[in-house]
Amino acid sequence: MADTDTAGRFGMRRRSLEETEGRAHKYLEEALDQNKREGLLLSVRARTISLVVIGVFVAFLNPHYSVIYYEVLLVGFALIGWAQLKIGRVGRSRAELLLLFLDLALMTVVLAVPNPLDPRDWSVGMQYKFNNFTYFYVLLAGATLAYSWRTLFAVAGYTTLLWMGAYFWAKEQPSSIADLTDKVTAAVSDYPHILEFIDPNNVQLEPRIQEVLLFAIVAGILALNSWRANRLLVRQAEAARGRANLARHFPPNIVDNLATRDQPLGDVREQPVAVLFADIVGFTKMAEAQTPDAIVALLREFHSRMEACVFDNGGTLDKFLGDGLMATFGTPDTSPDDAMHALQCAQSMNNVMKEWNATRQDSNLPPIRLSIGIHFGHVVLGDIGSERRLEYAVLGDVVNVASRLEALTRPLNASVLVSDAVIEAAGGPDTAEKLGYKATGPQEIRGREQTISGWQLSHDTE
The missing domain is CATH 3.30.70.1230 (Nucleotide cyclase, GGDEF domain)
Structure with missing residues (x-):
């Protein structure tokens, strides 16, 4: 063959090697993208079902027009979930992190701020008496389905920041039932440790620390499992790439046999x-x-x-x-x-x-x-x-x-x-x-x- 033919063959072979390298990244990127899209879709579906259940439950607990406040906020959670599905992509995304922060911030408002439509006298401190922090775990579970293990640490960090910020905000809020503290104090003055729990205007620090600490531990465990699942996904992508490489060289019936061999x-x-x-x-x-x-x-x-x-x-x-x-x-x-x-x-x-x-x-x-x-x-x-x-x-x-x-x-x-x-x-x-x-x-x-x-x-x- 002429030198030009040889050079052409060499060039085609080099491009073939480069294309093989590209296919290696392509299979991994496709696997990660598919996993992300499936996770987001599953997360939004699970979120929607959860919000419906919570909406019915809240209406059952509070059969009063003031429940509209919570129902509207639940719609807000649904809209954030829809937005996460629309802009979700593989890799670092500031927009996704922002939506995640808004998600947690809205949950903080729901749990820490009294219902403005409720005509009853209520204090910020009373909001913390019901231990509603567990609702944060609903968001954590959804994040586990949709996001990487690194993002789960961000969820833990955001939650800690917002919840502790809400605590210090609550400590500074005036109460419309401040005189009730004096009456409770007079009734249980000999039991200061009990007063600490039943005072409607007192917001305790220790339970807040315990809540965010346990939340961070659970988030860390889930992040570890997510990291492990991601490694499995990468291995599956490598197996798919290997199978595709075999298909480039062998007939389809032989590929099935070769793929099962060590x-x-x-x-x-x-x-x-x-x-x-x-x-x-x-x-x-x-x-x-x-x-x-x-x-x-x-x-x-x-x-x-x-x-x-x-x-x-x-x-x-x-x-x-x-x-x-x-x-x-x-x-x-x-x-x-x-x-x-x-x-x-x-x-x-x-x-x-x-x-x-x-x-x-x-x-x-x-x-x-x-x-x-x-x-x-x-x-x-x-x-x-x-x-x-x-x-x-x-x-x-x-x-x-x-x-x-x-x-x-x-x-x-x-x-x-x-x-x-x-x-x-x-x-x-x-x-x-x-x-x-x-x-x-x-x-x-x-x-x-x-x-x-x-x-x-x-x-x-x-």
Whole structure:
């Protein structure tokens, strides 16, 4: 091949590696995004049900028009939940943190500020006598469904800040029943520890500290569980990426089998494999007359058609090589029909190209000529590369000879050239004749001292 072809293949291979890296991030991002959206949706649904239950419960406890105040605030919680669903996304979001803070701030107002519609005399201190802090756990539970473990710590921090702020605010508020403190004091003056609890104007500090401390502990435990679930999600995303990578190389029926193995491709080993190289003849000249977009579109369609031929015949797509590809038959597991499958794949590729060229002719496009070389023998299978990036590769003289046979199709004016080893493994000369092959005699292979007996399939052979 010309240097420009080699450079083109190298460039395509490099882009393929970059695309693989991109797919790794893509699968993780998609998994995290899907998990976030599902969590937000589930959280909003759970919140809505909870708000309905709380609304009915509050109306039952307080069958008075003043309950409208709490019902309106419950609608506010519902609107905040809807807003969180609309703007939720993976990653740090100030808008989401703001909504989360508003959520907790509204809860603080509900629990710490007396109902302005209630006509009864009431004090701020009385608000704390009912231990309503437990309603904060409803918001914490919703945050656990929708947000990351880091955000749960933010929930704990916001709650502590708001609740303790509400305590100091409540301590400074005047009371409309201040004289009641004097009456209660007179009644239980000998029991100061009891007075501390029943004084309607007293807001105790110790229970507030206990509330936020326990809330922070529970939030920390839930954050730990969320962190653990996130790690599981990442592992699942990596498994999906691995399965997708297998699907790029193997037929779908083989992917299901490989995905269940601890070592899908096995250890480094040697085994007999049929290696097929396919290439577009004269691609460099063809590319000179087309735009980059047209070239990429042509290659994508070509690769798609050839990939289907490989998979339909039980082959493994080893790699795309710019305007060509390399496929193997007998990886990861061998079978007695590997050589025959390679020959059938070549036949299928030729037929597909004829159909495609007929379509191209109808569109006044030039035909595309395909050349294929196949060799059969023992290869080494194993990982190559660095610790940072490994690639499963097929190595050995068989690969080199298959590539050289593909190049020899041009001077022989053949669409397919296979070695005698392929024919013998597929059943011998009788099989070759049935498939339309004819012997070409010994062929000199660049880089080898010994010749190789070849069999060719002419362009006119179906």
